[in-house]
Amino acid sequence: MRPIGRTAVAAVLAAGCLAATACAPGTASSAGGRAGDDRTGTLQVWLYNEAGNAAKEAVIAKAVSEFHSSHQGVTVNVSYIDTDASARAAKMKGAFNDPNSAPDLVEFGNTDLPGYVAAGGLAEIGADLDAWKDKGDLDPAIARTAVVDGRTYGLPWWVGVRALYYRTDLFAEAGLTPPTSYAELVTATRKIHAAHPDTFGIAVGGKYTFGALPFVWDAGGDIAAKDGATKDGAAKDGAAKDGAAFKAALDSPASQAGIRRYTDLFGADGCPAQQCADLTGGKTVDLFAAGKSAMAILLNSNRGKVEAGAAKGRYGVVPLPGEKPGSVAPAFAGGNNLGVMKAARHRTLAVEFAELLASPAYQEQMYDAMGNLPTLRSVSGKVAAKDPFLKPFTDTIAAGTRFVPLHQAWAQIDAQAVIPTMLQQVVTGKADVAKASGDAAAQIDAAFAGH
Amino acid sequence: MPRTVVCPTLTRLTVPRLTATHLTAPRLTLPVPVRHREQVPHVSASTTAPPGGRRRRPPLLLLLPAALVLIPLVAYPIYQLGLLSVLDFGQAQASGGVPTSFVGFGNYATILADEQFWTVLLQTVGFAAFCVVATLAVGATLAVLLTKVGRWPRLLLTTAAVAAWAAPAMTGSTVWSFLFDTNLGLVNHTLERIGLSGFHEFNWFYDKWTAFLIVGAVVVWHSFPFVMVTLYAGIRAIPEEVMEAAALDGAGTWTTFRRITAPMLRPILTIVVIQSVIWDFKVFTQIYVMTEGGGIAGQNLVLNVYAYQKAFASSQYGLGAAIGVIMLLILVVPTVLYIRGLRRTGNEL
Structure with a gap:
C-alpha cells in the first residue's frame, strides 16, 4: 500500500510543480x-x-x-x-x-x-x-x-542643504565668534561644555550620514569614486554603464581622516557616545531646538522646528567650516x-x-x-x-x-546602513577608523559588484 | 496523620490508579492550543493510513479539504520562496527593467560567506534560548500561583496576563521603549529618584547586553501568558483523585510535583517549549522597534531582522528568500519535534 500511496503523492506534487512553474515570479511587462x-x-x-x-x-x-x-x-x-x-x-x-x-x-x-x-x-x-x-x-x-x-x-x-546652527547666547558668553575652521569648532565645544556641563558642545548622531559626509568630503575623501579603468563584466547587465565602475573610497587615507574628525566629536565635550551613538539627523534637530546643544548641523528647512523650541531667537547659522580656516565643508545636495x-x-x-x-x-x-x-x-x-x-x-x-554615488547600489548601501554602522562602530569603540572604514568599503564594493 | 486510619481508602484508590504504567504514560487528553497554524505541516497520507490497502482511499479524500487550503496557502508560497532563492531577483527584475537570471546557490553562498550571518545566527539562538527559559520560568511560576490563590486574585492576574497577551507587539514594544527612554523614560526617572544618579540619561540600548535584556523582557512579557494559561489548564486537568490519593499516600509537595504533576504535564510542557522556541527564534517586531532596526552598529540583530535589513529593505528579494529558506530549514527541527509531541498527547494528526 505504501508504494502506491507514495506514487499518488508524488504525482500530485509533480502536477503541482508543473502548474506552479507556469507562475514564476511576476515580472511586469515593459x-x-x-x-x-x-x-x-x-x-x-x-x-x-x-x-x-x-x-x-x-x-x-x-x-x-x-x-x-x-x-x-x-x-x-x-x-x-x-x-x-x-x-x-x-x-x-x-x-x-x-x-x-x-x-x-x-x-x-x-x-x-x-x-x-x-x-x-x-x-x-x-x-x-x-x-x-x-x-x-x-x-x-x-x-x-x-x-x-x-x-x-x-x-x-x-x-535642501545643511549648515552649522549655533547658539548666539552661549557663544557670546564664552567670548567666541562662530567657527571658521574645524579646530575652532572643536575649541568651541570644549569651552561651552566646560561652562555648561549639561549642554552638548555639538549635536551629532551615529546614524546621521549626511552630517558626517561633509567632513569626509572636506578631507578629500568620498564614499566611492569612479575607477578610470573599464572593468571586465562591469557592463554585462543592469543599468547601462558608461565604462568606468565605482569603487569604494571610504577607506582611503583622506576619507579616514574625515571620518576621524566627525567621530571625534562624540567625546565628552561634543556629543557623548552614550547619548549620541544612536541618534539620527532628525534627533539632532530636537536636541538643538530643545536648547540641549550649542551647535548642530541642520537643514535650512529645520528652521521652523528650531524656532518652535527653546533655542528660538538665540541662534545663528554659518556654513559648516572645513579643516582649512575660512573654507566651507561641501554639503550634501x-x-x-x-x-x-x-x-x-x-x-x-x-x-x-x-x-x-x-x-x-x-x-x-x-x-x-x-x-x-x-x-x-x-x-x-x-x-x-x-x-x-x-x-x-x-x-x-x-x-x-556633493552627492552620493549615482548608482543603484546606493539604495542598497543606504538600506543596509553601511555608513551608520561604520560610524557607530568607531563611536562606541568597537572598531578603529581603519577597521570600520575597511569593512564599510568592502560592503560598498560588494553592493556595486551585485548590480 | 496515622497511616493505619487511612489504609482502607488507600488501597481502594491507589491500586487501580497509581500504577507505574499510569504514571509514566498518562492517558491524558487535553486540547492543545495551537498558536501557529502554519507550523503544522501536512503529514503524508501514508503515515496515518491504517494498514490494509482497501481503506486507503477515504483518508486521501478526507485530506482533500486540508490540501485545498494548505497547498495554495503554504506549499505554493514555499515553492515560490525556493524559486526566488535561486534567482537574482531585485526591484529592477520585478518591474521588468532587467531580465531575471538564475544564480543557482549563489545567494546561499553569499549568505553563508557573510561573517555577520554567523554572528547573528549565534546571537539569535542565544537570545531565543534566553527568552524560552525566561518565558517558561515566569509562565510556570504564575500558573502554579494561579492554582494556589483565591478567585479574585486569580481573575486579576489572568486579566492582566491576557491583556499583555492581547497587546500588539508593535504597541507593546513602543510603550516599553518609552519607559526605557534615555531622556524622558519613567525607569531612568524613578531610578534617579531613589538615589541612583548613575541612571541620569542612561542609554539602555547603548550596551549590547542591556539592550538584549530589555528586549528579552518585552518578548517574555508578550509570550508568558500563553505558557501560563496552557500550563494552568494542564494542572487543572490532573484528576483531583490522583492528587488526593498522593496526599493520602503521604506525598509532600515536592514528591507530588515530581511524581505526578511533572509527568502528567510533560506532553504539554514539551509543546509549550517547542512553540516558544519557534516563536522566539522568529522575533522581529520587538527587536526592530526597540533597537531601531538592530541596535547600534547592528549589535542587536537577530536572523529575521537581519534578513529584512540585508535583503528586503534594499529589494534584494532573491537574497531574502535564501535567508528565508535557511530559517525554514532550521525551524523544521523543532517543528518535527512539535508534531511528535502533539501525537504523544493523543492528538493524532
Missing part, C-alpha cells in the same frame, strides 16, 4: 509598451505630501490653473503621496510594476534616482530639457544629481527632482508641466511656501537677498555641493 504622447486628457501627477503641505498645495493649484489656461482640453490631477521612505518606495514600486496605474509625472528624492532608472521606471528627458529656456540657470552641481551614466532623468526642483514616468501617456505635457513647476516664478513661490531652496541660480540669489537667514545656505551651495 513599461514602454503603454507609453504615449497624448496632448489632451488627464495628466496624472504625484507630488510629496510634506509637513505643512497646505502651502505647497496652494502654489501647485496656481500652477495647475495656469497650465489649464495655456493647454486646452488638459486636466491636471495632482495626488500627494506619503513621503515616509518605505511608503513612498512601495508606492513607486507599485507604479513601476503596474504601468497601468502609473502617473505621468512624479516628484522623487534625488538619491532614489539610480534605483528608479535601473528599474526602468523613468523616461530620459535630456533632449526635452535642452529646449528649456531656464536650463542654463540650473546650478551645475545640482543638475548632475539628475544624471545617471550621462543620461538625464529628471528636473531638479528644489534642494539633497533635494527633489521631477521625473517623467516611462509609462507616461502624456510625455510632452508632463515635461511641460515639470518645466512650469521649476520655472523661476514657481521656484520662488515654492521657497516662500515651503522654505525649499531653489535650484536655479538666479532665484537662489533673489531669495537670499530677500531673507538673510538663507545666506549661509546659498553660500554653501555656491561653494560646491
Whole structure:
C-alpha cells in the first residue's frame, strides 16, 4: 500500500510543480509598451505630501490653473503621496510594476534616482530639457544629481542643504565668534561644555550620514569614486554603464581622516557616545531646538522646528567650516527632482508641466511656501537677498555641493546602513577608523559588484 | 496523620490508579492550543493510513479539504520562496527593467560567506534560548500561583496576563521603549529618584547586553501568558483523585510535583517549549522597534531582522528568500519535534 500511496503523492506534487512553474515570479511587462504622447486628457501627477503641505498645495493649484489656461482640453490631477521612505518606495514600486496605474509625472528624492532608472521606471528627458529656456540657470552641481551614466532623468526642483546652527547666547558668553575652521569648532565645544556641563558642545548622531559626509568630503575623501579603468563584466547587465565602475573610497587615507574628525566629536565635550551613538539627523534637530546643544548641523528647512523650541531667537547659522580656516565643508545636495514616468501617456505635457513647476516664478513661490531652496541660480540669489537667514545656505551651495554615488547600489548601501554602522562602530569603540572604514568599503564594493 | 486510619481508602484508590504504567504514560487528553497554524505541516497520507490497502482511499479524500487550503496557502508560497532563492531577483527584475537570471546557490553562498550571518545566527539562538527559559520560568511560576490563590486574585492576574497577551507587539514594544527612554523614560526617572544618579540619561540600548535584556523582557512579557494559561489548564486537568490519593499516600509537595504533576504535564510542557522556541527564534517586531532596526552598529540583530535589513529593505528579494529558506530549514527541527509531541498527547494528526 505504501508504494502506491507514495506514487499518488508524488504525482500530485509533480502536477503541482508543473502548474506552479507556469507562475514564476511576476515580472511586469515593459513599461514602454503603454507609453504615449497624448496632448489632451488627464495628466496624472504625484507630488510629496510634506509637513505643512497646505502651502505647497496652494502654489501647485496656481500652477495647475495656469497650465489649464495655456493647454486646452488638459486636466491636471495632482495626488500627494506619503513621503515616509518605505511608503513612498512601495508606492513607486507599485507604479513601476503596474504601468497601468502609473502617473505621468512624479516628484522623487534625488538619491532614489539610480534605483528608479535601473528599474526602468523613468523616461530620459535630456533632449526635452535642452529646449528649456531656464536650463542654463540650473546650478551645475545640482543638475548632475539628475544624471545617471550621462543620461538625464529628471528636473531638479528644489534642494535642501545643511549648515552649522549655533547658539548666539552661549557663544557670546564664552567670548567666541562662530567657527571658521574645524579646530575652532572643536575649541568651541570644549569651552561651552566646560561652562555648561549639561549642554552638548555639538549635536551629532551615529546614524546621521549626511552630517558626517561633509567632513569626509572636506578631507578629500568620498564614499566611492569612479575607477578610470573599464572593468571586465562591469557592463554585462543592469543599468547601462558608461565604462568606468565605482569603487569604494571610504577607506582611503583622506576619507579616514574625515571620518576621524566627525567621530571625534562624540567625546565628552561634543556629543557623548552614550547619548549620541544612536541618534539620527532628525534627533539632532530636537536636541538643538530643545536648547540641549550649542551647535548642530541642520537643514535650512529645520528652521521652523528650531524656532518652535527653546533655542528660538538665540541662534545663528554659518556654513559648516572645513579643516582649512575660512573654507566651507561641501554639503550634501539633497533635494527633489521631477521625473517623467516611462509609462507616461502624456510625455510632452508632463515635461511641460515639470518645466512650469521649476520655472523661476514657481521656484520662488515654492521657497516662500515651503522654505525649499531653489535650484536655479538666479532665484537662489533673489531669495537670499530677500531673507538673510538663507545666506549661509546659498553660500554653501555656491561653494560646491556633493552627492552620493549615482548608482543603484546606493539604495542598497543606504538600506543596509553601511555608513551608520561604520560610524557607530568607531563611536562606541568597537572598531578603529581603519577597521570600520575597511569593512564599510568592502560592503560598498560588494553592493556595486551585485548590480 | 496515622497511616493505619487511612489504609482502607488507600488501597481502594491507589491500586487501580497509581500504577507505574499510569504514571509514566498518562492517558491524558487535553486540547492543545495551537498558536501557529502554519507550523503544522501536512503529514503524508501514508503515515496515518491504517494498514490494509482497501481503506486507503477515504483518508486521501478526507485530506482533500486540508490540501485545498494548505497547498495554495503554504506549499505554493514555499515553492515560490525556493524559486526566488535561486534567482537574482531585485526591484529592477520585478518591474521588468532587467531580465531575471538564475544564480543557482549563489545567494546561499553569499549568505553563508557573510561573517555577520554567523554572528547573528549565534546571537539569535542565544537570545531565543534566553527568552524560552525566561518565558517558561515566569509562565510556570504564575500558573502554579494561579492554582494556589483565591478567585479574585486569580481573575486579576489572568486579566492582566491576557491583556499583555492581547497587546500588539508593535504597541507593546513602543510603550516599553518609552519607559526605557534615555531622556524622558519613567525607569531612568524613578531610578534617579531613589538615589541612583548613575541612571541620569542612561542609554539602555547603548550596551549590547542591556539592550538584549530589555528586549528579552518585552518578548517574555508578550509570550508568558500563553505558557501560563496552557500550563494552568494542564494542572487543572490532573484528576483531583490522583492528587488526593498522593496526599493520602503521604506525598509532600515536592514528591507530588515530581511524581505526578511533572509527568502528567510533560506532553504539554514539551509543546509549550517547542512553540516558544519557534516563536522566539522568529522575533522581529520587538527587536526592530526597540533597537531601531538592530541596535547600534547592528549589535542587536537577530536572523529575521537581519534578513529584512540585508535583503528586503534594499529589494534584494532573491537574497531574502535564501535567508528565508535557511530559517525554514532550521525551524523544521523543532517543528518535527512539535508534531511528535502533539501525537504523544493523543492528538493524532
